[in-house]
Amino acid sequence: ITSVTSDYDERSYTCEVDYGSLGTVTSTSATLTVREYTVVPVDEQAFAGDTVTLSCTYNSDEATSIAWRKDSDVISETSNSVSSGDTTSYLEIEALTVDDAADYQCKTTVDGSDEISTAGTLTVLGLALS
Numbered sequence: 001i002t003s004v005t006s007d008y009d010e011r012s013y014t015c016e017v018d019y020g021s022l023g024t025v026t027s028t029s030a031t032l033t034v035r036e037y038t039v040v041p042v043d044e045q046a047f048a049g050d051t052v053t054l055s056c057t058y059n060s061d062e063a064t065s066i067a068w069r070k071d072s073d074v075i076s077e078t079s080n081s082v083s084s085g086d087t088t089s090y091l092e093i094e095a096l097t098v099d100d101a102a103d104y105q106c107k108t109t110v111d112g113s114d115e116i117s118t119a120g121t122l123t124v125l126g127l128a129l130s
Contacts (some may be wrong), residue, residue: 041104041120048124050096056106056117057088069105069116096124 012029019025041054058066066089068075075091093100103119 040117041106043121043123045123045125046096048096048098048126051092051094052096052100052122054091054093054104054120054122055088058106058108058110058115059087065109067107067109069107071102072105074107093122098124100124 010032012031014029015027017025040056044052044054046052054068056066066087068089068091089106091104101122101124103121105119106117108115108117
């Protein structure tokens with residue numbers, strides 16, 4: 001199965017072997033559970049000085065943590081406002097500067113394995129005219 005999605009591929013599967021005149025044998029079922037990001041950081045444009053809130057949601061109750069990454073480096077929760085629910089995390093960046101322009105991703109830990117979302121690019125534009 002390629003390009004797996006939870007909407008279509010998450011179900012039970014069996015294997016059936018046809019031995020011709022000897023008959024058919026069907027395996028016991030195996031269930032495919034798809035873990036994926038349902039909301040990922042999207043490309044954003046904002047002016048320097050503005051506030052931006054990025055969000056990501058992971059569709060598994062088994063996620064033990066969601067961390068944010070900026071250009072592949074984990075972001076400290078103390079350097080930005082990060083709030084998380086069970087499966088959703090928000091990153092709020094206040095008083096944007098050009099240093100905040102980057103690719104942002106979520107890193108989720110499930111069963112000891114890290115899964116990383118696609119990136120959303122934050123572009124910081126010059127100061128807005130008043």
